[in-house]
Amino acid sequence: MTGQQGGAQPGPDELSRLPFPLRAATKGAVVLLVCVSLLHMFFLFLHVAPPNQISQRYARQVQSWVYPLFEQNWRLFAPEPESSVPQISARTVRTTADGSQRISGWFDLTAVDDAEVRHNPFPSHTNQNMLRRAWTGYLESHGNSDESYSDRAVMWQEYLRNIAVDRITATRPGAVDGVQLRVLTSPVAAFDATGQRRPVSRSVVDTRNLPWWKVPAHGH
Secondary structure, X not given: OOOOOOXXXXXXXXXXXXXXXXXXXXXXXXXXXXXXXXXXXXXXXHHHOOOOHHHHHOHHHHHHHHOOOOOOOHHHOOOOOOOEEEEEEEEEEEXXXXXXXXXXXXXXXXXXXXXXXXXXXXXXXXXHHHHHHHHHHHXXXXXXXXXXXXXXXXXXXXXXXXXXXXXXXXXXXXXXXXXXXXXXXXXXXXXXXXXXXXXXXXXXXXXXXXXXXXXXXXXX
16 A cells, blocks of 8 residues: 655646636746747847848847847857957036036946956956946947947947946936946057066057937936
8 A cells, every 4th residue: 555755746636726816827927938938039040040031121129139138149159359448437417406517527437347356256247248348339339420320329328328327326326417438448458578568558548538428317
């Protein structure tokens, strides 16, 4: 004679005894997750596949889904060495109670990330890549112009703006009306015969001041 061991998993009959709203919610959540997963895989396939009629027809939807969080490229397996180093700073403007505008000093966003990464055995992906990748995406979509001529360019501009505002307001609480970024780009320093890093001449450092961007009053 066999007995049923304690702690056995409930069978289908026992699951069917759950309240109907709970069963319906569970089934709905499973269906939704499956649909989102299939849609995600479909968009990633169109993103990495050679250009075709389907990918060209739905290019706008694919780019909106993939960028900036799910971008796929071969740099993961064959990364391109960085030839330049951007130093990104930001400042904000806000309207005071008397109606005048007050511009803050420059806030070094890159220095904050570097401080979190240096001597940290497990630096976060955010500190290592978020700001740098946002700037790279802005350059790829805008070039030397600061005008956004495509939806993707608008997305990168807003993404970069939001990162800057989030970083600043985390240390300087309060509403801001606008933000401006300054990017100092210098070549990667070389090493001499003794292994010491050679200083970079200021003459080869490129300074780029981006325009003032309005920060939505309802948040970002």
